[in-house]
Amino acid sequence: MAEQAIEEILKREYAAGFVTDIEADRLPPGLDENVIREISARKQEPGFMLERRLESYRYWTTLQPPQWAHFPHPEVDFQAITYYSAPRRKQGPQSLEDVDPRLLETYEKLGIPLHERAALAGVAVDAVFDSVSVATTFKERLAAAGVIFCPMSEAIRQHGELVQRYLGSVVPHTDNFYAALNSAVFSDGSFVYIPKGVKCPMELSTYFRINEAKTGQFERTLIIADEGASVSYLEGCTAPMRDENQLHAAVVELVALQDASIRYATVQNWYPGDEQGRGGIYNFVTKRGECRGRNSHISWTQVETGSAITWKYPSCVLLGDDSVGEFYSIATTRHHQRADTGTKMIHLGRNTRSTIVSKGISADTSSQVYRGLVRMAPGATGAKNHTQCDSLLIGPVAASHTFPTIQVGEVTAQVEHEATTSRIAEDQLFYLRQRGLSAEQAVQMIVAGFCRQVVQKLPLEFAVEANRLLAVTLEGAVG
Amino acid sequence: MDALLSIKDLKVANGGRQVLDGFSLTVGAGQIHVLMGPNGSGKTTLASVLAGREGYEVNGGSVTFNGADLLVLLPEERARKGLFLGFQHPVEIPGLANATFLREAYNTLHEGEDELDAADFLAMARRLLQEVELSDAFLSRGLNQGFSGGEKKRNEMLQLLLFKPRLAILDEIDSGLDVDGLRLIAKLIVRRRNEGASFLIISHNPQLLRYVAPDAIHVLYGGRLVVSGGADIAETIAERGYEWLGNAHDQERQGAVALAGSVGNG
Numbered sequence A: 001m002a003e004q005a006i007e008e009i010l011k012r013e014y015a016a017g018f019v020t021d022i023e024a025d026r027l028p029p030g031l032d033e034n035v036i037r038e039i040s041a042r043k044q045e046p047g048f049m050l051e052r053r054l055e056s057y058r059y060w061t062t063l064q065p066p067q068w069a070h071f072p073h074p075e076v077d078f079q080a081i082t083y084y085s086a087p088r089r090k091q092g093p094q095s096l097e098d099v100d101p102r103l104l105e106t107y108e109k110l111g112i113p114l115h116e117r118a119a120l121a122g123v124a125v126d127a128v129f130d131s132v133s134v135a136t137t138f139k140e141r142l143a144a145a146g147v148i149f150c151p152m153s154e155a156i157r158q159h160g161e162l163v164q165r166y167l168g169s170v171v172p173h174t175d176n177f178y179a180a181l182n183s184a185v186f187s188d189g190s191f192v193y194i195p196k197g198v199k200c201p202m203e204l205s206t207y208f209r210i211n212e213a214k215t216g217q218f219e220r221t222l223i224i225a226d227e228g229a230s231v232s233y234l235e236g237c238t239a240p241m242r243d244e245n246q247l248h249a250a251v252v253e254l255v256a257l258q259d260a261s262i263r264y265a266t267v268q269n270w271y272p273g274d275e276q277g278r279g280g281i282y283n284f285v286t287k288r289g290e291c292r293g294r295n296s297h298i299s300w301t302q303v304e305t306g307s308a309i310t311w312k313y314p315s316c317v318l319l320g321d322d323s324v325g326e327f328y329s330i331a332t333t334r335h336h337q338r339a340d341t342g343t344k345m346i347h348l349g350r351n352t353r354s355t356i357v358s359k360g361i362s363a364d365t366s367s368q369v370y371r372g373l374v375r376m377a378p379g380a381t382g383a384k385n386h387t388q389c390d391s392l393l394i395g396p397v398a399a400s401h402t403f404p405t406i407q408v409g410e411v412t413a414q415v416e417h418e419a420t421t422s423r424i425a426e427d428q429l430f431y432l433r434q435r436g437l438s439a440e441q442a443v444q445m446i447v448a449g450f451c452r453q454v455v456q457k458l459p460l461e462f463a464v465e466a467n468r469l470l471a472v473t474l475e476g477a478v479g
Numbered sequence B: 001m002d003a004l005l006s007i008k009d010l011k012v013a014n015g016g017r018q019v020l021d022g023f024s025l026t027v028g029a030g031q032i033h034v035l036m037g038p039n040g041s042g043k044t045t046l047a048s049v050l051a052g053r054e055g056y057e058v059n060g061g062s063v064t065f066n067g068a069d070l071l072v073l074l075p076e077e078r079a080r081k082g083l084f085l086g087f088q089h090p091v092e093i094p095g096l097a098n099a100t101f102l103r104e105a106y107n108t109l110h111e112g113e114d115e116l117d118a119a120d121f122l123a124m125a126r127r128l129l130q131e132v133e134l135s136d137a138f139l140s141r142g143l144n145q146g147f148s149g150g151e152k153k154r155n156e157m158l159q160l161l162l163f164k165p166r167l168a169i170l171d172e173i174d175s176g177l178d179v180d181g182l183r184l185i186a187k188l189i190v191r192r193r194n195e196g197a198s199f200l201i202i203s204h205n206p207q208l209l210r211y212v213a214p215d216a217i218h219v220l221y222g223g224r225l226v227v228s229g230g231a232d233i234a235e236t237i238a239e240r241g242y243e244w245l246g247n248a249h250d251q252e253r254q255g256a257v258a259l260a261g262s263v264g265n266g
Helices: A004-010 A034-040 A047-060 A100-108 A139-144 A151-158 A160-166 A179-187 A425-436 A439-455 A460-473 B042-053 B074-078 B097-108 B120-133 B149-163 B179-193 B207-210 B230-238 B243-253
Strands: A024-026 A085-087 A123-129 A132-136 A148-151 A190-194 A203-209 A220-225 A231-237 A243-250 A251-256 A261-268 A281-291 A297-305 A309-312 A315-318 A324-333 A338-347 A353-362 A367-376 A384-394 A399-408 A414-423 B001-016 B017-028 B032-036 B057-065 B083-086 B093-097 B169-173 B198-202 B216-221 B224-229
Touching: A024 A367, A024 B243, A034 A047, A034 A139, A034 A179, A047 A160, A047 A179, A047 B230, A100 A123, A100 A132, A100 A203, A100 A309, A100 B032, A123 A148, A132 A148, A139 A148, A139 A151, A148 A151, A151 A160, A151 A190, A151 A220, A160 A220, A179 A251, A179 A281, A190 A203, A190 A231, A203 B083, A220 A231, A220 A261, A251 A261, A251 A297, A261 A281, A281 A297, A281 A324, A297 A309, A297 A338, A297 A439, A315 A324, A315 A353, A324 A338, A324 A367, A338 A353, A338 B149, A353 A367, A353 A399, A353 A439, A367 A384, A367 A414, A384 A399, A384 A439, A399 A414, A425 B074, A425 B093, A439 B093, B001 B042, B001 B198, B017 B042, B017 B057, B017 B198, B032 B042, B032 B207, B032 B230, B042 B057, B042 B074, B042 B083, B042 B169, B042 B198, B074 B083, B074 B097, B083 B093, B083 B149, B093 B097, B097 B120, B120 B149, B169 B179, B179 B198, B179 B207, B198 B207, B207 B230, B216 B230, B230 B243
Parallel strands: A123 A203, A190 A220, A203 A231, A220 A251, A231 A261, A243 A281, A251 A281, A261 A297, A281 A309, A281 A315, A297 A324, A309 A338, A315 A338, A324 A353, A338 A367, A353 A384, A367 A399, A384 A414, B032 B198, B032 B216, B083 B169, B169 B198
Antiparallel strands: A024 A085, A123 A132, A148 A190, B001 B017, B001 B057, B216 B224
């Protein structure tokens, strides 16, 4: 009977799978230098940006796609992808009132109202639709505090000096295959600058939506917290249900200067593909933060429920003495999803500390990998890391793998690693059902309990959303 | 008075072994019945089958609860009808806050009534925690997570007071408790009985039985009830163990002596 109830949940549709019917200004599929010049021209970028893009592209052409993944996937045909697609609109900068109502409606349906009077209190949103940002809320209120929160393309035009100084300084285009591709063709994302001593007065949030078929999304986000500044940022992601795979190759860079603090949270719900494993997003992402200054703090929290394949390792380079890196992750997979995720904590400064808490839940025939690196460089005296990796398997064939790498070059450093793998036990289910809860509720509660340590790290508004998402996506056949 | 629980000639196999072989028992509203028996005699099997645990094969007999056929219902449906099982070994669910669990279960079990808001619920839960002598900290801890044996049993009793089931089957609720804990639990059982609740208590502990003054004591042996009677049975078992029942059981099977009587319908 428990199996039946869970079957029901498994058949639930992906709620964000609709398509918005809107005319798009798009480039034909394929990639060469002309396409890159075209992207740069459409974005009215200064010359330095085009040069960087071309350099990245030329470097990318010398690289081969990565082969190290634990799960094979069909080769991506990079000439079949459209690299730029934007909803058609009038020229010039727009206020919220000028945004196409169909776009507003799209975000409304996704639970992200963009009208400021209807918006989540205390959260400013940048809405990225395919290759462009279509709206950013509360810009004036943030500007009054000296905070810059705008689409990356706008930052390139208006804050060129900051962009030149910081873009690519944490993830250079030479970092890896997809970082090189992103540096060549990236379209939009968010730019955040918090000036010295400013505590950002609102939560910042970017909502990424892929709409067009056969289009790749190459998001580029850069967040800089100057000395003594602090900010909390959240991104969400969804895409329509389509039979073909689509590529999302993002680069996110965080820079925290002395005494600064950045909390970066992700609720990733890209279309995961259907029960047979058709379609879904390839989510190949490079995310890295640098704690450059003394006593700086970067914290990554992620709830990964979507995508056909995820490769993602939000990392921290702990350069400044006494700096702190954190990684809290929940990854859930079902059907044929593959998630290969984890983090790198690179300890360079003295007395740097890092915490890794990874919770993986695999259901059905899905598989997961935790892949992590903790490096204690020589000279990182007194550095400490604590890692905890827990896996929960639902059903008899779900799989979970852990590949931790630990490199210690400093005798005074301390590294701790704990790992567990468990299943939802029949006696746990029975206990809860004996208290009147349905099998469905029981599984949800057990899973929510398993994830609680991480969900507690999310901003309150999103913790509720995360729990709801987990409830919809987590359950699998209890074998 | 109609019986709340009526078990007739129940036969249950588990893993190829016939654990219950024609078990009958009737429990009326507001009664306390005690079930004793040596290890492996089928007491926990009976509790599990009544609560609807999967993995047992019922191959004969019937069980009605409050007029309904109990055996066709899902475990959660039985719970919603007012059947509660106090577990011998309550399971740990890490990370699931006790308060969250209690509130969800309470709202499910009291569906159709006015849902308590969070503040009212918390006030009620805190009061009941005091009754079972647990600190408020037990609300925010994971369900049974790292609880001692005695604390788990007190948390089971907390649920009994909170959910107010018509019938509570308590499987060795006394194990892991000290004398004070035992006395407390007995007091709470008696109070619930005085409010009209029924109990089927599985226990070997004559101390507990003295405190709760049961309506009847039954001894399960070889898959059937072989003796039913008053407090003296518990005392005899405390003195002599279960072995003497072996003879009684054999004789009864041969039809020579009918020791087992039907007690308890009042």
